[in-house]
């Protein structure tokens with residue numbers, strides 16, 4: 001028997017599996033989806049690999065090495081995941097090993113240990129340095145970074161003389177937490193009788209027997225009982241000796257905890273609109289059809305309640321459900337809402353968990369103990385079986401796209417899994433991605449709508465404040481008079497405010513404080529990005545550049561300069577205006593600590609603060625009844641993103657954050673400060689007009705040839721030397737040209753925005769296309785050349801449908 005193995009060797013940039021011999025004693029053990037340890041290369045190097053297939057015949061001529069060992073007793077990747085990995089690697093020009101690893105919790109990645117083994121003890125006798133290094137040991141971990149250079153040189157010399165051997169081991173970091181536990185062995189009547197026969201003085205035993213009479217017939221961690229009923233360890237030992245209980249080590253899950261207990265909730269009675277959406281979903285669930293629904297529901301329209309009830313239906317028909325939420329803030333509140341409905345059958349997977357917690361949640365899912373999964377992007381790989389429903393909440397969110405290896409979009413994975421399981425796929429948002437809305441237009445998705453808030457509350461009135469006027473009148477760059485007045489009103493009335501400082505694209509662009517002008521690219525209509533090193537403005541897309549202006553080209557003002565103030569500065573300023581206000585600041589700094597976000601939101605929910613000041617992380621999902629004011633301090637930073645989705649991102653952000661106001665019985669009000677008050681993204685957001693924005697933006701996308709009319713592929717070429725990066729980039733561009741049809745546009749090669757990333761120069765090629773077959777074939781070939789490029793120390797990144805151009 002032979003196994004096809006994808007090996008974990010970062011420098012082997014290939015999707016080709018390697019064939020290994022399965023030794024006799026492992027013949028009945030090894031299955032596809034298991035991790036194995038295999039020798040690799042010439043030395044004694046050992047690496048981890050994934051078996052993707054077993055075969056009975058080998059026709060090649062190479063002499064095969066044998067598999068050393070298996071890591072798993074059962075496959076950790078099932079047939080579905082192996083097929084998905086295959087598809088995903090091909091579709092996104094990714095390496096299979098990175099896809100397979102992305103599907104598993106971090107701790108299941110191999111840890112490699114290198115050691116040096118002393119073969120000839122006499123060889124070190126003369127050297128104090130080496131005697132100290134080995135210190136009476138025969139094998140010592142070798143971590144080149146922490147070992148003296150002299151020692152390394154000696155060891156090298158000794159290796160050539162066969163006096164030492166270098167060994168490689170594959171370690172396993174996935175640790176299961178074990179605790180002592182016991183299980184009752186007798187019936188309640190028997191325990192009762194034993195208790196009657198006890199000596200009077202045996203108080204602890206009596207207590208324990210009383211407990212056992214009512215204890216469930218299952219393994220219980222002993223520590224909990226010892227603490228709870230006050231018996232000691234000796235009592236348990238005695239009980240075991242007398243056959244009352246059995247004792248053993250059992251596995252205990254590290255369950256992620258929220259800061260306060262979750263109270264159970266009941267399904268709400270759906271409104272007529274919600275019910276209509278719900279019924280459509282249920283019908284599809286019952287029919288077991290792979291169909292995609294786009295739920296376009298205004299903020300506060302009760303989308304989440306619909307998700308919860310649809311998930312309940314999946315459970316009721318004995319299926320499982322998967323719900324994705326964007327990274328960061330949203331998670332704790334959403335997790336709370338899902339847990340309040342479904343309790344322990346919910347598993348949570350997101351980046352705030354510890355590695356151990358993630359591993360345990362993953363196993364609860366894999367074993368079928370958790371039937372509902374809530375998590376961020378990578379939770380899309382949760383090993384659920386028999387999936388009935390997949391939900392992407394805030395489906396437009398950019399965090400669903402993974403920007404590192406392996407690049408993928410959670411939406412495309414969701415679609416694939418929905419097809420595989422014949423599951424219902426529900427994409428929900430108040431502001432769907434243009435691509436999704438266009439799919440609904442063309443009938444690929446079914447469009448469902450919730451145009452009103454749950455209790456028919458009005459969407460908040462949005463006031464646009466022209467900061468150019470404020471500045472002219474000698475006002476503050478951070479707070480206009482209007483917004484200060486509005487905050488004061490809330491403080492007087494005991495209501496709450498949410499203030500957002502938009503940090504995306506921050507300080508990378510310049511704008512004119514007098515007329516609002518932001519320089520844009522002549523070719524692409526995208527905002528130009530400031531390059532401090534060269535003192536110039538650069539287009540991230542096509543490479544166009546011009547010197548940094550000293551004077552506004554539009555109005556002649558000298559007040560054209562970079563934008564910038566951090567949340568901390570804003571907080572200080574705010575406190576100067578309102579010394580008595582209780583302000584909660586939420587940004588990357590204050591939320592870094594585990595559970596910090598959850599705690600802060602709890603506090604705000606309990607009205608322990610008057611103002612929540614934060615970055616765009618506070619824009620989504622918050623549902624607090626006392627919030628009647630939302631202030632956006634700077635709407636423009638997202639507009640200046642060097643990305644054709646800049647207007648879309650701004651519209652989405654403004655709509656989302658506005659939606660936090662007036663969600664209950666008190667009316668809400670929004671103030672948006674901007675230097676571009678007449679921009680269409682701002683105007684449509686003011687009217688809460690998603691459909692209007694969609695139509696307008698689609699027209700522009702067609703004119704400028706952007707998604708969804710054109711697809712985009714971005715190639716990045718990285719090298720330590722600028723001329724080498726440029727050379728390879730132009731070679732690749734020339735090589736690709738014959739494969740492009742006349743409707744395909746190639747931009748660049750141009751120097752990347754972050755000219756030096758990880759000490760490497762970046763060159764970029766952007767390709768816009770409508771028909772991709774020939775292009776993809778060419779890119780596949782380019783991928784195969786990856787190994788050659790690697791030898792030249794060139795990194796090639798192929799990014800399909802990039803969401804960020806930086």
Ligand SMILES: Nc1ncnc2c1ncn2[C@@H]1O[C@H](COP(=O)(O)OP(=O)(O)OP(=O)(O)O)[C@@H](O)[C@H]1O
Pocket residue numbers: 268269270271274297298299300301302303304305306430454620621622623659663
């Ligand atoms: N049928 C219902 N009856 C009463 N209250 C409801 C109902 N459905 C939802 N709600 C409540 O209305 C509020 C808004 O609902 P929810 O948070 O589900 O909206 P959403 O559309 O997900 O909002 P957003 O997209 O703005 O985050 C919540 O407090 C929720 O508990």
Ligand SMILES: [Zn+2]
Pocket residue numbers: 512513514515516517552553554555556557
């Ligand atoms: Zn100007």
Ligand SMILES: [Zn+2]
Pocket residue numbers: 521522523524525526539540541542543544
């Ligand atoms: Zn350009």
